[in-house]
Amino acid sequence: MANQNENQIEMNEAVDLGGLEKSLTEAIESQVSDLDSLTEELQNIGNPSQLGKVVMDTVWEQLMNNMGSVAGEDFIKENGNMTLDLSKDAHIQTTDNFADGKIASHNKEINYQERYDNWQGNFEKDKSEQIKYHSDRTGKQKENLVKGARKKYDEGRPKGSKEKGMDMDHTVSAGEIIRDPKVAAHLTEQEKINFANSSSNLNEMNSSHNRSKSDLSMKEWLETPNANGQKPKDIFNDLDDETIKSYYEKDMQAREKWGKTKNQGEQSSIESGKKSRREEAFKVGKAAVGAVAMSLLAAFIKEVVKKFIKWLSSKEKTLENLLANIKAAISSFVKNLGQNLLSAGQTLATTIATAIFGPITRTFTKAFTMLKQGMKSVADAIAYIRKPENRKKSLSILVAEVGKIIVVGLSAVGALALNDVIEKGLMAIPPLAIEIPLFGSLASILGLATSGLIAGLIGAMVLNYIDKWIAQKRKAEATVKIIEKQNEILQTQEVQKLVVEEELVQTKERAFQNIADRHTEARKIMKETLANVFEEPMKDVTPVEESDNKKDLDELQRLLEGLL
Template sequence: MENKNESLEITNNELEYGNLIDLRSSLQVELNDILDELSSIEEDREKLQNNQYLEEAIQDIIWDQVQNQLAVQIGEEFIKDNNGQKLDLRKEAHIQTAENFEKGLIVTHNADRSIYEDRYKDWQGKFEKDEFGNIRTHTTRSGKTVNTIKKDAREFLDKNRPKGSKEKGTDMDHTISAGEIIRDSKVNAFMDEDQQYAFANSDINLNEMRASVNRAKGSKSVPEYLDYPNSKGQYPKDNQNLTELEEKQMREKYKLAKDDLDKKIDEAEKRAIQSGKKSRRKEALKVTGKALKAAVLQLLTEFLREIVKKFISWLGEKEKNFGTFIAKVKEAISNFMSNLSHHVLGVGQSMVTMLATSIIGPVVGTFMQVWTFIQQGWRSLTEAIDYLKNPENKNKSTSVKMLEIGKIIVAGVTAAGAIVLSSAIGVTLLSIFPPLAVEIPLLGSLSGLIGTFMGATVAGIAGAFVLKLIDQMIVEKQIDELTNKKIDKYNDKLIVQDQMNAVEMALVQVDKMESLSQMEDRHRQAGKIMRDELSFLLEEKEKNDNEFTEIDALLAELMD
């Protein structure tokens, strides 16, 4: 029974020892986690206290605004240089076609725009219109619907032309009739009235004809006059006694005149196409130059951003001299070159902004300011949402949440204020010092550049100041929270350390008890060995004593 109790006691001791070892390992893991959290809290406190990240955010707002404003300004300059017209490289904007002319669609970007507008206006003025301003039409012999020409519309073609001979009973007939010329959209799009007159009364188109035939033909084309009967079902051979020879001659003359007119129209149309292509190419080169300017200014502002950043860093150093300043400039150049691929992406964005302004107009400037507001606001909003969704921030004060939302408004006001200030400063500088209107190649007017940079900088600094105040208030509250959290973690650390000390003491006690138990077992085993040895010795002694008694008896017997 005693051995059973001893065995049970040993087993319990082993279990307790194993539990203590596990507990010590668990407490060590917990302690390491607490130390890591303390280190993280300290890093967060440092970040909040130095506010370097705020300075970078503020600089980003300023420079992004400068770059957007420059891109928009270059787009506006393009419109100004393009005679107030927005960018449009479509063919129909530069090359006038007869189809579009007929529909009243006049080229918008060709230098000949006013010519085509005048031609279209004059052309439309030659047709009769109803009370609603719609052109009146009628149906010809062939069943074709055509515009009805005013009675006086052909006067410009009849002025000072040969009239024929009363003695011969002839008139001078327009083979291609005045009506055909007036109604033809190609003729009116590509030939002015002088050119139309020259063709109409040329030797190839103006021919002597029997007066009765000429008056019966009127403004109809030769094919329609010859091939279709009048309302009585009569053909020219019936009511005008037109001979086969006369008919053949009319058809031949018509073909010659038609070929000549088509040739003249084709030549005029080719000139219009060449003019349109030249206009289109000129506008493309113009916008390419502006795009190059946007790219140069984008890279320049990126470089200036690096210079300013290093200059601010230089001002914060204890030792400031020309040598350290040059070193910072070299660092700025190195950073600029190493991030060149990123800057190229920025160039693309500026060019897109410039092109959008060129295509849509100055409204893009306002849109970009709104977009900057949305972008900055969205960024702050997402940060605020992430902040609120973070379980660690669930119990943060409402004031901190409201301050985060306030940052959205400030960022938007900063972005919107930059464009107002840029424009105001540029105009003011120009009025005070007119020589600032001088144009710098690829960069624009000096007053505009100064206004852009100063406006964005002033607005950015003002916004930065407010943002810094808001963020500083948030930082102070967050620092207080982190400080309290740090204190709590220190308390947790002390508790865990006390628990670990208690576990170590318990382990020492267990080791001590185990050592005593082991010593008792050894003593017990030593006593048993000693008893066994003593019993053995006594047995040996008794055995030896018996042997000596037998020997003594034998000796006594021998002596007797």
């Protein structure tokens, strides 16, 4: 019997009941966790709260986009109804661009378009608005000037002396001044007139010489022969070398002064263009910073409103509780600062895009938001299908669940699409067309809120309709899984109980065996001791003492044997 018990103990020790019990405990904890997950899944079936979050997040994103769009559109209004353009050609007018009709229209200091229109108004044009040209004595093609084009250069200036046969000649002719695109681009009308009639350019000249010269430069007139091959020196007897030298000197002086005047005007255009670029950059920067600031402020107000609503719904509407909720709102805003900055960055990008491309950007941002939400819905649907735990579901339920994901996305997209219709309808009401700085019109704001609410309600109805088809089956499946998991837990607990009981039995048996072993050893020792005692001879003991000792020994032996 002792050998059998020893073998059983050795076998149980080999099994390591303590380790087995620990493993079973961990298994039960895992199973209970799975049970909690199943119970939570059961409770979440048919819950449309995610719909409201997605729709409201999408509407909120569009509101932020509207902020950027409105800021960009306000910049365009402030920028003279021109979109953002910080390119050099948009602000600094070059002569070549001016001659080709490419106007630096963003320059706010100089109206180059007006200068160009006035310049073009000096030339005769055909029915197709093409400029008419003629060839001068040198063979050059020159624009035909309209009647009266030179009038402003002749008004109020000295006319010369008929008695002496002298005219006051424009050394640099009015025709040359009028036709020069560099002059037209970089000098005002008064600056051109002032130079034309200045002492540097206005000189006495023989009337016959002056009419022969016409709009030619002095060099062209003196050195170019006419159709008969004659130069002015061959035609006019009074045109001697000294007079010709005098004409050349006056021409050189006038053109030196004229060149400086034109270069100063060109430099003035460059400086005004640089200034205009800085001012436009500052304007768009101001608009963008304002939009970003309003975006962050709106995000903060959103958190405060959420906490304020929570405070209103609480039982304790104390000042202390209100301050605690405001503090929580600040904490939540700071905690989500990264996301808020990302939204502000999107607002910044929308502001700049609107400033560059105009109001059409609002349509593009809305379309992009729709596309992004649609793609997200598809991605969520694919991710849902790929989950291992969802692959076990029946095809019909899987399709229905994917349909719910798509409905959420479509609801968000529908909110944006519906906003256009509602906004246009509300804009017909004059008070709702009032613009709120950085937010847009009241109609736009109400349109976003209303469309979000309507799309959310419609989406919720569709989700509930789908849930009616699948909810009961999913709940039944979840209930079966819960029962199976509970049975699994009970079975594991039963095994754990048996292990604990077996471990207790073995512990008791080991204790009893140890006691028995100690008793056997004690009996052996006692017997040996008694044997030695009884074998020793009795010396110097009286009969009475011997009798008493024998009784005592007999009693001791009886007690020991009873104990053993």
